[in-house]
Structure formats: C-alpha cells, structure tokens
Amino acid sequence: MTMQVNFADRLLRAIDEKENLGIVGLDPDVRYIPQFIEDMALDKFHDGRYGNQFAAEAYALLEFNKRIIDAVADIVPAVKPQIAFYEIYKSEGIVAFDETIKYARSKGLIVIEDGKRNDIGNTAEKYSAGHLGRVPLLCRKGESRLEVPSFDLDGLTVNVFLGSDCAMPFVTDCLHYGKGIFCLDKTSNPSAGELQDLLVLDEESQTKTKLSERVAHLINKWGEGTDGIEGYRSVGAVVGATYAGDATNLRTIMPNNIFLVPGLYTQGGQPEDIPNFVNKSTDSRIHGRGAIVNSSREIIYAYRKPEWSLKHDEEEFAEASREKAIKMKKDLTAALRNAQKSRW
C-alpha cells in the first residue's frame, strides 16, 4: 500500500493555504436552483419531465454545483455535499453526486461527504469501503480478488449511536487510505438536545455528564493513532454552530479532534460564536485551529435574496455565492481575530 498523507494534515494545510476555515455545503434542490438551469436541463432531456428517470434533474444539480464550485474554489478549503439531495434521484442522482466529487477535487478542493452513515460492524465496513476505501470486484475461480476505489471521498460524517462497532471500520479506512470521518456529537438542529443533552450517570463515580460529552470521550478514544504531524487527528466530531455553549467543554474533551461545525447563518449559528470551537493552547500547532465551519443554503442560494436578485441577472447566480463565501471568510477571520485580542 502506498503511504497516504494524513487527512487531518491535508485539511489543516488547505485551511492555512486558503486562510479560511469556512466551507460550502453542496445541497442542491431543484426547487431553489435558477430557472435557466432548469430550462437548460429540460431542453436537453425532453423526457425528463414526465418520465420516471431522473436524468434531467441530475444534470441540473450537477450544472448548478459546477458553477458554485468554480465560484468558490479559490476561497474555501473544502466542500461538503450532502448525499441525500442526490440519492433521492436514484442512480442518476448518484452520477451527479459522483461527478460533483470529481469536479470539486479537480479544482483542488477537499470533499467531505455528509452521509451520516451508520450500521453494525460488517455493514459499517461496507459503507466505509464504498465511501472511503476500496470495494471488491467479481473474479474468476482461483484468481485473487481485486479491490478498487469507489466514491473515494476525502471525508465522511458518521452517526455513532451504535457505538464502537460502527465507528471502527471507518477509522481503519482512515488509517489505510488517508481519509477522515466526523462523528456526530452535538448536531446543529433544534431537537439535538432531546437525546444528546440527556444527563448520563456514571455508576462508579456517581457523576453526571451530558450524553454528548460521553460521545466526545469515545470519539477522542477512537481517534487514537490517527494523529497527523500538525497536531490533529483524522477522526473528528460534528458540533453544531448553534450550540456554542457546548463547544468549549467539548473542545476540552477533544483537543486533537477536528470539529466540523454546521449551521452557520441560515440555521442560526453566528461567526462571533466560532472562537468557542477552536483550540486555545500554548501549543502553537493547535492554537486557533481545529475547526471547519459549514454554510450551505446561505451561500448556494445567495442569489435568491432580494438585495441581490433585484440588481443582477439570474445567470450570474454563482457570483452571489462567491460574494457570500468571501463574506463568510471575512466574518470568521474577524471573529477569530477579535477573540484573540479580547479573550485569549
């Protein structure tokens, strides 16, 4: 096996290069993409509208994505396609997902799939093989079975409600193939706390901790051995921008795990909260680092905001996304600089 560059190192270097920890979520929805792209796709696939094949829809999603990627590729270190938005159009949608990955990588971007995959051990192995690792091919009797990359993402989100059996197959592939995972810990949605904030009793010490803190200790443990030379691990955690109050404590439990922070802007997370999600440390390698912050709808649908749409043609929609991505970068940079001045 060839030596792979550690995922955490790759991601941190991309963040340094772009001087930006903001990333863009590629969650395209035919209901919100520009009309001219709908028309382009309908013109191209005359049967797309009434058939049960989704080639036209898939084409439209990919066209939309390519223009967004072109517009933000020099600004952000990574993109995060959410596979739900593609797989709902079955095989054609998966082609659009796969082509989106390839296009983004061809532009030098790290691609993190938001798939929240999870299952028992032998099935988690399958998910990991398909999304991060290698999948087995057919073979003739007596031949040795080849394994080849499939989606070959850089990173993947994983839901770890099933515990270590579910996490470890992904961790193994992180080590083998230079990949990364982000385990759901405290998600960005309003009902996240229903389970994740429950107070869990430690029978030995009779102390109480939040479930998300328990999960954080597991994530920290699972990441052991995935350390890069930049001070971070390839097993990270999803911690929602909407719960900055939890971030400081979770950061302490997981000092070397990179946080994927969803929920900026549209969901309510604010740039001013982001300093809670990065490390404050005397170790200069990890200080001020350790998080990527995602915004999806606010950026990809920026053209729909009246302040933009009243002044521009729909055909320039990607320019609105570019402006918003630059604004996100500025917002995050300013928030980190202010925190550095005042609190650290």
Added chain:
Amino acid sequence: MTMQVNFADRLLRAIDEKENLGIVGLDPDVRYIPQFIEDMALDKFHDGRYGNQFAAEAYALLEFNKRIIDAVADIVPAVKPQIAFYEIYKSEGIVAFDETIKYARSKGLIVIEDGKRNDIGNTAEKYSAGHLGRVPLLCRKGESRLEVPSFDLDGLTVNVFLGSDCAMPFVTDCLHYGKGIFCLDKTSNPSAGELQDLLVLDEESQTKTKLSERVAHLINKWGEGTDGIEGYRSVGAVVGATYAGDATNLRTIMPNNIFLVPGLYTQGGQPEDIPNFVNKSTDSRIHGRGAIVNSSREIIYAYRKPEWSLKHDEEEFAEASREKAIKMKKDLTAALRNAQKSRW
C-alpha cells in the same frame, strides 16, 4: 391524494397470510455469492473486471437476489435489503437496489429498506421524499412543480440520534403515503449498549432509565396518529434479537409499535428469545403479534455451509436459502407456540 392502506395493517396481514414473522435480509456481497453468478456477470460485461464501472458487480448482485426472492417469496412476508451493499457500487449498484425492490414487490413482498438514514429536519425531508415519498421534478417558469415517487419503499429504518426533527419528516410521509419506519432503539451489535444502555437521569423524578428506554418513549410518541385498524402503528422500533433481556421492557413502553428484530442466528439471536419481542395482551388483536424477525447471512449464504455444499451443486444455492427460510419459520412458530403454552 388517494387513500393509502396503513403500513402496519399491510405488514400484519402479510404476516398472517404467510403465518410467518420471519423476514429475509438481502445483503449481497460479491465475495460470498456463487461462482457461477460471478462468471455469468463477467461473461456478460467483459470490461467489468478492470474498469471503474460497476455494471458487472451490480448485475451479479441483482441476479443473486432474484433467485433468493424466487425461492422465499411464498414463505416470508417481507424482505429487507440493506442499501450499503448496493450503494458502494455507485450508480450501477443503485440500479441493482432499485431493481431488487421492484422484483420483490412484483412477487408480492413488502420491502423494508435498511438504510438507517438520518439528518436535520430539511435534509431528513429529502431522505424521506426519496425513499418513501415523492421527489420534485424540474419545471418551466409558471408551471406547477410535479412530485413523483422515487425508490418508493414500503418501509425504512431511521437512526434517531438527532431527535424529533429527524424523525418527524419520515412520520409525515408514513401518514401521507401509507409507509412505515423503524427507528433504531436497541441495535443488535455487540457495542450497542455503549450508548444505548447508558443510565439517563430524569431531573424531575430523579429516576434512572436506560437511554434505549428514553428513545422508546419518543418512538411511542412519534407514532401517535399512525395507528392502523389491526392495533399497531406505522412507526416501529429496531430491537436486536441479541438483546432479548431488554425486549420485554421495551415492549411495555411501546405496546403498539412493531419491532423489527435483526440479528437472528448469525449474530447470535435465538428463536427461543423471540416471544419476548411480541405482545402478551388481553387485546386479541395485538396478542402474540407486533414483531418481524430478520435473518440475512444465515439465509442468503446457506449454500456455503459444508452440510449443504458437499451434497448439492452451487447452481441450486437458492434452494438452500429456501430450506433455511422454512426452518426459520418453523423455529419461530415453535418458539411462539411453546411460549404460549408455558409462560403466557
């Protein structure tokens, strides 16, 4: 919208008709399917072996499934394809998944996808639209947007670590389209208890309950309003056959939720444990009912056991699956009958 028959009613009637609560998991793996199917697929797709297209692999999975489905369709009420085994072969794999669904339904089987999908509200809506409900198509300006079925499964497993925001979009589609979901509660894997068995403190009453019991109360609540006329709801729970000790208590918390019970045989669950998973009640509609029990590997790879392979040709592999499915039916029927005699 046309009136849909309630999923719970459909499933219970199928169980009654087949007099069997055993179902078969369709988790095909090219490493374990018969050589003659590998050869068939390789002959058909000469480029399948070395290309990065997975048409040959997908063809082999589908051929394998069709023969299994033919062999068990008159025995079991439902099949449970686990999508991981298909999606790892990208768009071609998804075609095999989709064709498997259609083939199984054409044989009168209920199809429950094991996808363990989960996300925040607006993305959970997408997953639900694609797997259970209707997806939006492209449209011209001024036209009203059509929505059409996509995978159109009967049922889907859902991981509810994100809470109500994640569950409710699926519940809504259960109501609209006569579909069902099974929410992960106590999974069948060895590390299930790492989180699911944690003792959670109720701050008001200062009582302690397992996390899986808390989730059970939520599942029960989410199912309100999805009741069929047979006494059960379309929102069910996944409770592993390997944790029969938990089943009795969870059954009490969720009397009207159907349990999807994975993990029989290969994972260690025993038919004698299954009576714990069904209802004991004075209500004759629900008594002795309320569970479906899944076995995957033990059935689909039955032909690989020496006691069978030494006596038969590989080409008859599906016959081994048929025998095993009949054995599962007998095992489960006997276990329920014995429990009825001795304990109830």
